Amino acid sequence: MIGSLEISLTILLLVILAGPIIAERFKIPGLLGLIFLGMLVGPFMLGWLRPVGITAALGDIGLLYLMFLAGLSFNIRAFIDNRTIAIVYGLLGFFVPFGLSYYYGINVIQLSILGAALIGAMWASNTLVAYPDVLEAGLQNNRAVLAAVSAGVVADLLSLMVLAVVTSTAVIDIEGESSVQATTQDPLLPLWLGLPILVLFTLWVLPKVADWFFVHVGHTRMQRFVFALAGMSAGAAVAVLGGIEGLIGAFLAGLGLNLIIPTRSALMHRIEFVGGAIFVPAFLVSIGLAIDPRAMFDVDTVILAVAFTLLVVVGKGIAAGINALVFKLSLMELGLMTSLSVGQAASTLAIAQVGFSLGLFDVEVVNASILAVAATAFITSYGTRFFVQKVDRPVRIDLPLGANVLVDVRDEGSDLKTLMAVSGDIARTDRGVVTPYLVPTPGQLEVARLRVDKANEAAAEAGHDSSGEVRVDDDFIEGTLFLAEEVDASLTIISWHGPRSSLDFTFDEEIATLGERSTVPTAAARVLRAWDRVIVFTGNTTNEWHREDAMLAVSVGRRLAARKGISMVIATRDTGLFSSLADDVSYIEIRETPRWRVAALDQVVPTDMVVVPSHAMSETKVLGRWRVAKALADTSIIVVGGPHRLSLGGNAVQANLHGIVDATDASVDGRRRVS
Numbered sequence: 001m002i003g004s005l006e007i008s009l010t011i012l013l014l015v016i017l018a019g020p021i022i023a024e025r026f027k028i029p030g031l032l033g034l035i036f037l038g039m040l041v042g043p044f045m046l047g048w049l050r051p052v053g054i055t056a057a058l059g060d061i062g063l064l065y066l067m068f069l070a071g072l073s074f075n076i077r078a079f080i081d082n083r084t085i086a087i088v089y090g091l092l093g094f095f096v097p098f099g100l101s102y103y104y105g106i107n108v109i110q111l112s113i114l115g116a117a118l119i120g121a122m123w124a125s126n127t128l129v130a131y132p133d134v135l136e137a138g139l140q141n142n143r144a145v146l147a148a149v150s151a152g153v154v155a156d157l158l159s160l161m162v163l164a165v166v167t168s169t170a171v172i173d174i175e176g177e178s179s180v181q182a183t184t185q186d187p188l189l190p191l192w193l194g195l196p197i198l199v200l201f202t203l204w205v206l207p208k209v210a211d212w213f214f215v216h217v218g219h220t221r222m223q224r225f226v227f228a229l230a231g232m233s234a235g236a237a238v239a240v241l242g243g244i245e246g247l248i249g250a251f252l253a254g255l256g257l258n259l260i261i262p263t264r265s266a267l268m269h270r271i272e273f274v275g276g277a278i279f280v281p282a283f284l285v286s287i288g289l290a291i292d293p294r295a296m297f298d299v300d301t302v303i304l305a306v307a308f309t310l311l312v313v314v315g316k317g318i319a320a321g322i323n324a325l326v327f328k329l330s331l332m333e334l335g336l337m338t339s340l341s342v343g344q345a346a347s348t349l350a351i352a353q354v355g356f357s358l359g360l361f362d363v364e365v366v367n368a369s370i371l372a373v374a375a376t377a378f379i380t381s382y383g384t385r386f387f388v389q390k391v392d393r394p395v396r397i398d399l400p401l402g403a404n405v406l407v408d409v410r411d412e413g414s415d416l417k418t419l420m421a422v423s424g425d426i427a428r429t430d431r432g433v434v435t436p437y438l439v440p441t442p443g444q445l446e447v448a449r450l451r452v453d454k455a456n457e458a459a460a461e462a463g464h465d466s467s468g469e470v471r472v473d474d475d476f477i478e479g480t481l482f483l484a485e486e487v488d489a490s491l492t493i494i495s496w497h498g499p500r501s502s503l504d505f506t507f508d509e510e511i512a513t514l515g516e517r518s519t520v521p522t523a524a525a526r527v528l529r530a531w532d533r534v535i536v537f538t539g540n541t542t543n544e545w546h547r548e549d550a551m552l553a554v555s556v557g558r559r560l561a562a563r564k565g566i567s568m569v570i571a572t573r574d575t576g577l578f579s580s581l582a583d584d585v586s587y588i589e590i591r592e593t594p595r596w597r598v599a600a601l602d603q604v605v606p607t608d609m610v611v612v613p614s615h616a617m618s619e620t621k622v623l624g625r626w627r628v629a630k631a632l633a634d635t636s637i638i639v640v641g642g643p644h645r646l647s648l649g650g651n652a653v654q655a656n657l658h659g660i661v662d663a664t665d666a667s668v669d670g671r672r673r674v675s
Contacts, residue, residue: 002439003046011048012055015041015149016281021460021621029377035349035370036283038288049599052291062283063350064433065275067230071254072261074153074270077400077430080641085147089323090154097315098124104311109277109304112259114166115360121166122369125159125314126152126341130384137388144333144391146325148340150277160251163351164195194242202235202252216462221267231257235398241553245354262431264404288350290356291367295654301364305371312376316341332390332618339383344376361545399490401521401555402430409436409455409468412495414502417458418527418636421494422609425563428558434459436486445470479516482518484578491521498526498637499617499629515614521552522646528635530608534561537593538572538615545645548576549613553640554578557611571603606634614641 023033041048048129049055062090083432098120105116134145174271189197210231218224235253314471317338319394324334349367352369407423423434436455454466459466469487473479477559484492494511513524540552558581561568570578581588604610610632617628617639633647641647 003050003053005054005183005260008049008054009599012058012282012285015049015285018276018282019285021080025253028374029381031284032374032377035285035288035291038285039291039293040288042289042291044292044294045239049285049289051286055286055289058279058282059286060283062275062279062281062286063247063353064232064281066281066350067251068235068254069272069275071251072228072257072258072268073263074255074258075149075263076258081433082143082146082150083405085143085323085327086150087154088151088326089147089319090151090158092151092319092322093123094158095156097311098158100315101308101311101657104307108307109361109365111361115355117162118166118351118355118360119365121159122348122355123308123315123344123372124162124582125156125344125348125351126316127343127348130340130343131382132337133381133384133388134585138599139336139388139391142333142336142391143327144329145335145340147327148337148381152341156226159351160248163354164244167248167354181497189242194239194244197234198238198242198244198249198252199372201238202249204255204256206231206235206253206256207260210257211463214260215461219457219460221270221465224261224267225270225274227362228257228261228267247350247354253372257489259428262427262433262465265433266467267465279451279674282654285348287370288353290353290363291370292363298364298367301368302369302371304364305375309375309379312342312344312372312506329390333388334389336384336391337382339387342376342383343380344373348373354480379501399488400430400432401425401491401552402432402559404432404487404488405434405456406480406487406489406492407434407436408480408493408495409438409451410495413497414495414525414527415457415529417461418493418529419525420455420458420464420466421462421495421530422527422560422638424459424462424466426491426559427464428563429559430490434464435469436466437469437471437480437483439471439473439476439483441583445472477510477517477557480514481517484518491523492518493525493638495521496524496526498634499625512647515641516644518646521640521642523556523638523640524646527609527638528634529636531560531564531566532607533566534568534609534611535604536568536570536611537616538570538574538578538620539613539624541572541574541577545642546613546615549615549640549645550577552642554581554609554611556580556638556640557609558585558588560609560611569603572671586606588598604631604635608635610635610637612637612639614639614646618647 016034019034019037020030021033022037025032026033038049040046043050051059097423101123102116102120105111105119106113115611131149133502134142139145188194210227212229214224218227229284231253232250233253235249237249239246239249239252261271287344319470320334320338320341323329324331324337329337349371350570352366356363356366405423405427407419407421409456420434420436422593423436426432427434436452436459439446449468452470452537456466456468471483473482480492483489492514494514496511506667511524515524534557536553538553539546540546550572556570557570568588569589569591570588573592573594574579574592578590579591637648
């Protein structure tokens with residue numbers, strides 16, 4: 001029965017289950033356990049599994065899935081925030097080991113140009129095998145770690161470029177002459193045409209189709225999950241049409257869907273779960289099936305593995321040393337950066353397998369690569385564990401505004417679908433998720449659950465991913481604050497009936513108390529309908545925290561305008577503070593507005609979305625409050641404030657919190673006032 005579908009699938013799943021467990025007992029990375037168990041049950045030892053049929057198919061899918069996850073997990077924001085050190089270290093971390101490995105491949109093991117280029121790409125890339133140790137130590141925001149993570153993306157992208165070029169052509173030596181032929185037999189398109197089409201499809205067409213599908217058709221996570229797999233396979237298929245390896249298309253498809261599928265969403269967790277549970281382990285097992293253990297203990301293979309390991313450690317170490325000198329990193333940070341970067345894993349083995357399948361090098365190189373991967377896995381694991389104990393913990397960096405938007409979905413006058421669309425648009429820019437919640441009164445638990453379910457459905461219809469929460473607590477404020485801490489909220493939106501009278505500004509104690517105690521930015525929102533334009537009134541910007549909240553309001557407004565592709569107006573008395581935004585973004589208009597409440601009466605229409613910082617509301621006098629409430633009675637409005645600063649009443653909260661007694665020459669009325 002060996003070789004039958006049923007037996008092969010059973011053995012494969014048992015190996016996938018047992019490999020990481022056994023590896024953990026021996027304190028080695030789980031991927032090595034899968035490879036070695038695959039070797040054990042493979043045709044060269046027990047012969048229980050063969051590299052054909054379902055095992056080969058799942059292994060091939062696993063390779064595509066691995067590259068798709070790499071693109072999908074790429075942290076664009078972290079890369080942008082650390083682009084200087086990341087690009088410098090990424091370029092050094094690629095070219096130094098690539099140059100050393102290429103030289104070794106040409107001059108020592110006598111490979112062809114393409115074979116040596118693949119060897120260089122193998123050891124120039126890196127996999128963050130030891131990153132979980134960094135997370136456990138709380139060092140993910142350390143500059144050396146951020147540099148290593150972001151630079152790894154640069155190095156991997158360059159390695160993939162090399163792989164794309166190499167796999168699009170293979171050199172065949174005939175009587176001393178070289179000819180070039182496509183990797184895939186009879187590709188439909190030449191490389192010069194296939195590559196641009198692949199980039200256009202994966203980075204423009206696929207995201208557009210995904211956005212449309214999520215909004216109009218695919219409202220369940222199962223539908224979206226299947227669409228993501230279809231996008232991965234479509235990217236691979238388009239790549240093959242141009243004679244390019246399918247794994248390149250799968251990676252680019254992941255990049256294309258990067259902003260559509262939030263990092264912390266339930267959908268992303270499902271994609272990672274399926275890949276981590278079945279497909280990627282199946283690929284690692286298939287690598288083991290191809291290994292003849294006798295060759296691994298061949299003296300020449302071991303020597304080659306040692307050479308590969310030295311190429312990685314020396315190459316990455318030189319790059320890290322140069323980077324540490326340029327950016328003045330400590331010795332311990334240098335060690336942590338190096339130990340993180342030397343790790344090699346599945347991506348390296350994928351390149352090795354491609355090179356072997358093309359005939360660019362023999363099985364000895366593949367076997368030596370596996371030994372080198374094992375060696376670097378030990379080095380990165382133990383090196384990282386040592387250096388994380390020597391590096392100081394950095395100050396916590398705030399989450400991006402849209403990382404996890406916590407939304408109060410009480411029926412306070414807002415249209416639920418529009419409220420969830422607003423929350424999702426804020427989250428989308430940061431690949432964030434939306435968490436609608438309720439803190440029900442006694443006896444209203446089932447009603448609250450139904451309301452939260454409707455909020456989840458509304459978010460899905462708007463194309464966003466949400467996971468609702470019902471928090472049982474005696475007090476709405478306490479329940480909200482505890483829930484925000486539990487889910488690691490980046491922004492809390494409180495449902496608000498809107499400015500209906502002057503008393504609402506002065507006596508809205510619930511919002512004032514919650515805003516004073518909240519440790520994350522907070523907003524009070526009343527949204528009535530879809531919006532055609534966003535207007536941000538910045539209010540007074542004469543001191544630092546006023547400017548911070550004005551910038552927060554602008555950040556919210558930009559998200560709401562960019563998502564719908566509509567215009568945005570920044571009404572401010574300090575046009576110089578925001579002028580650069582209008583220069584960089586065409587849909588933003590800056591208007592000089594000395595008195596925001598007068599402008600609100602003149603400029604706002606019901607289809608606008610008004611965004612205002614908290615202090616602009618709280619500093620408005622009684623008569624002005626009444627006029628603003630009347631002008632905005634039928635308009636959507638969001639009032640935002642930084643941590644501990646949201647208040648719709650007087651500014652005593654801010655003055656007490658910040659110790660600010662700053663007599664400023666307020667140009668609004670030409671008089672002295674205390675801020």
